[in-house]
Amino acid sequence: MLTKSKPSWSISENLITPESAFKNRRAILKTIGISSILTTISPNVVGSAVASTGGLNPNLFSAKRNLKYELDRPLNTEKDVTTYNNFYEFGSHKLISKDAQKLQTKPWTVTIDGMVEKPIIIDAHTLISKMQLEERLYRFRCVEAWSMALPWTGFPMRDLVKFSRPLKKAKYVVMETFMNSAIAKGQKQFWYPWPYREGLTIGEATNELALIGVGAYGKPLPKQMGAPLRLVVPWKYGFKSIKSIVRFSFTDKRPVSFWETVQSEEYGFWANVNPKVPHARWSQETERVLGGGGKRIKTLIYNGYEEQVAGLYRNLKGESLYY
Ligand SMILES: Nc1nc2c(c(=O)[nH]1)N[C@H]1C(S)=C(S)[C@@H](COP(=O)(O)O)O[C@H]1N2
Numbered sequence: 001m002l003t004k005s006k007p008s009w010s011i012s013e014n015l016i017t018p019e020s021a022f023k024n025r026r027a028i029l030k031t032i033g034i035s036s037i038l039t040t041i042s043p044n045v046v047g048s049a050v051a052s053t054g055g056l057n058p059n060l061f062s063a064k065r066n067l068k069y070e071l072d073r074p075l076n077t078e079k080d081v082t083t084y085n086n087f088y089e090f091g092s093h094k095l096i097s098k099d100a101q102k103l104q105t106k107p108w109t110v111t112i113d114g115m116v117e118k119p120i121i122i123d124a125h126t127l128i129s130k131m132q133l134e135e136r137l138y139r140f141r142c143v144e145a146w147s148m149a150l151p152w153t154g155f156p157m158r159d160l161v162k163f164s165r166p167l168k169k170a171k172y173v174v175m176e177t178f179m180n181s182a183i184a185k186g187q188k189q190f191w192y193p194w195p196y197r198e199g200l201t202i203g204e205a206t207n208e209l210a211l212i213g214v215g216a217y218g219k220p221l222p223k224q225m226g227a228p229l230r231l232v233v234p235w236k237y238g239f240k241s242i243k244s245i246v247r248f249s250f251t252d253k254r255p256v257s258f259w260e261t262v263q264s265e266e267y268g269f270w271a272n273v274n275p276k277v278p279h280a281r282w283s284q285e286t287e288r289v290l291g292g293g294g295k296r297i298k299t300l301i302y303n304g305y306e307e308q309v310a311g312l313y314r315n316l317k318g319e320s321l322y323y
């Protein structure tokens with residue numbers, strides 16, 4: 001793990017080692033003809049877990065990198081990212097990766113409804129196969145002030161919105177996570193407003209940065225990261241990036257999300273990253289880099305994505321954009 005700090009806005013080739021190492025390993029497996037073990041191996045054998053591809057070619061998930069999105073910091077290792085997770089459905093702590101393997105992601109049905117020309121019910125893997133996948137290196141900042149940087153595989157949410165054919169009057173898209181307390185024990189905690197729910201304005205959902213993540217490190221998304229598909233909105237605090245989505249509903253009413261229902265003064269609708277606006281219980285000025293031995297770095301406005309997203313908020317008055 002690299003801990004040495006690099007000049008800002010530069011990323012050298014050696015910073016992408018974790019992923020290239022993975023690619024080499026897979027190339028080797030392929031040559032000796034056992035690449036299929038990647039999909040059949042028991043998830044518990046590997047710390048990071050090997051996810052199901054739902055019958056899709058695993059190579060699909062090692063998509064071409066979109067070089068437009070550069071990092072100013074090293075990528076985290078796959079181990080960092082896949083063993084420290086927030087997924088309250090499986091427990092209110094970070095070590096849920098093993099329990100999350102109980103999630104059955106095949107088949108996985110996604111419903112697109114509400115203010116659309118015609119509701120659609122579609123298998124998640126069929127949906128993924130219709131989309132153009134790409135890889136993007138993004139920063140990710142949790143409201144709890146830890147952060148990471150990783151290579152996502154996914155498709156622009158904009159493409160999903162287009163596919164959904166929303167009516168003109170739709171202003172928001174609301175997303176929901178699966179509901180199954182038999183395997184997700186956290187959902188037995190009745191004081192939480194299950195299922196997990198999040199929402200974006202149509203403008204946010206069609207912003208170039210909004211991604212539907214279906215993979216990471218060139219592989220299908222592991223269950224603990226929200227397989228088979230989750231939202232990735234890197235300019236917002238992590239809780240907006242809802243995992244294991246089963247429903248996209250278009251509406252003209254601003255939704256109240258899961259965490260907003262629990263604690264609206266701390267977790268609002270917009271939740272854009274801003275170092276100057278403290279959380280009710282801690283400062284947001286700096287963040288602890290996962291795997292960085294406790295190292296803290298300065299948090300950037302919109303998590304460093306001001307150029308892409310500031311325009312979305314310029315004319316909004318009287319809104320608490322930053323929590
Ligand atoms: N369904 C669901 N989605 C969720 C969460 C959750 O508990 N349940 N946690 C959120 C929070 S607080 C964060 S920081 C990110 C964590 O994503 P990661 O575990 O892939 O890093 O997922 C977000 N999406």
Ligand SMILES: [Mo]
Pocket residue numbers: 086141142143144237238239
């Ligand atoms: Mo978070």
